[in-house]
Amino acid sequence: MCWGTGRTKENCATCIGNLRHELHNQCVLDLSPERREMPVYRMEEGNLKPGMPQTVCSSTMFTTPSGFSPHLACAEPGEEEEAAQEGQGPGACLADGPPITSASLDTLIQNLVPTADYYPEKAYVFTFLLSARLFIPPPELLARVCELCIKQQQLDQSPLDTAKVRKFGPKILQLLTEWTETFPTDFRDEKMVGHLKDIIHRIAPCDEAYWKTLNQVLQKLSQRLALMSQGEESIVKVSLNASSISDKLVAFKTKPPPIQKDMLSICNDPYTLAQQLTHVELPCFSDQKKKTSNLEAYVRWFNRLCYLVATEICMPAKKKQRAQVIEFFIDVARECFNIGNFNSLMAIISGMNMSPVSRLKKTWGKAKTAKFFILEHQMDPTGNFYNYRTALRGAAHRSQTANSNRERIVIPFFSLLIKDIYFLNEGCANRLPNGHVNFEKFVELARQVGEFMTWKQMECPFEEDRAILHYLHTAPIFSEDGLYLASYESESPENQVEKDRWKALRKFFSD
Secondary structure (H helix, E strand, O other): OOOOOOOOHHHOOOHHHHHHHHHHOOOOOOOOOOOOEEEEEEEEOOEEEEEEEEEOOOOOOOOOOOOOOOOEOOOOHHHHHHHHHHOOHHHHHEOOOOOOOOEOHHHHHHHHOOOOOOOOOHHHHHHHHHHHOOOOOHHHHHHHHHHHHHHHHOOOOOOOOHHHHHHHHHHHHHHHHHHHHHOHHHHHOHHHHHHHHHHHHHHHHHOOHHHHHHHHHHHHHHHHHHHHHHHHHHHHHHHHHHOOEOOHHHHHHOOOOOOOOOHHHHOOOHHHHHHHHHHHHHHHHHOOOOOHHHHHHHHHHHHHHHHHHHHHHHOOOOHHHHHHHHHHHHHHHHHHHHHOEHHHHHHHHHHHOOHHHHOOHHHHHHOOOHHHHHHHHHOOOHHHHHHHHHHHHHHHHHHHHOOOHHHOOOEOOHHHHHHHHHHHHHHOOOEOOOOOEOHHHHHHHHHHHHHHHHHHOOOOOOOOOHHHHHHHHHOOEOOHHHHHHHHHHHOOOOOHHHHHHHHHHHHHHHO
16 A cells, blocks of 8 residues: 555555655755755754754755656667667667656666767666666676677677777776676675676777776775675674673662773763764664665664663662763763764663653752753654754755865664665555556655765764773663663652562562
8 A cells, every 4th residue: 555645556656756745845855956055053052053054955966856867768678679789779768858757677777778879877877776676686687788788889799899899898887887886795696797707808809908997896896895794794793792781780779889880980071972982883884785684783783872871870879970971971962963973862862761761850850951852852753853854954964065074974863764765665666557667766765875875985083992982882781671670779669560560670680
């Protein structure tokens, strides 16, 4: 069922417009071609202050409202095959007109194939390579592209048309380079590398420099894949460390604690901790290709940070110390907001809103919380997270115009980002009733994923503090039951339900 119109997805031709209105009018992304003014906000002393207005501009990847300028006419399959055999190239499938909304898969593949006189726009290459895998595996797609190139450029004949091939060679190399750089994991399949080498082998007799270029492409690809493998290993380590839960620390409430480190003993500067949280977030954020395990590890990291914040607040025996920890994490959350690290910001707020923490009324009464309520307002889910989306857009526009790497950081609330992409992908059909690919949907999807990929390329500009990072990854945290027991030990239960739970928990942990 299409959530946009109430009709079945297969019969809904208008849901993409409704989907764009629902998601993007609420600031998921600014898809309008006109330029607007967007204030950039910064937290200062508990107040949210607008900075200088930033001019909103579309992503540099998408230079036209439709994302690319070639417009496809929906040719019949027979016509496409005839055009390919005659070597007319994608020009035979192009026509002046409105932006493409749908086309057959064969037509879209034909439009991807470069010729001596044509190269698809970068936005089209990205959009199609991103979406085509829903219809055809990457190795099969590359095989189709190579077959079309061989037919159109007559690369299976001898002798080759040297002048024509020399015009075509740089373009096919450019396409393969973009593919390896944007979707490097596709080339973990040996078939992909085989197709790549085969097409270069066919054009190399016209210019030996093509082999040199190919070797450079493969070398960069190998390095990129190696780095990604290291990143995946680090994510697994984060995942394993995120499960280190200890409820034995609850015993500290009822007897003099042994030497036990807490966050304030490791780092008492909110800005420094916010920087180190960004160090954790960016590597995870930058390796979310298509590995479900990576996504799960990132969710576990978010949950770990929530529980770590709650543990740090519930652990001190004295009310004054707990209030200091609350104020410290409020300041850390504010610095995360200013940096553009919205995922850590949301994790901290979530941890402070956990029931074992929020019930500590005496502790909260002793803490200065004005800044916290402002931050809560920014991450309020009302209106499909309207306030957060506005702040995210401000950070994105600041990133586009920044002169300093520290101002280019954008780490979105990851769970909501995935939810947005999921709704866009599942909310509309991949194919229309006539069998054509619903390409307008994938242009919209490419806009969101393209912005995400731009953000993830950012390297953390802050200096690492290994002691803080080690603590973030390995410090024991309470489970939910442990948090409740620590909370009850700090401030006595207020009703019979809490008293019964406290009694049960003390019995459980004493066994």
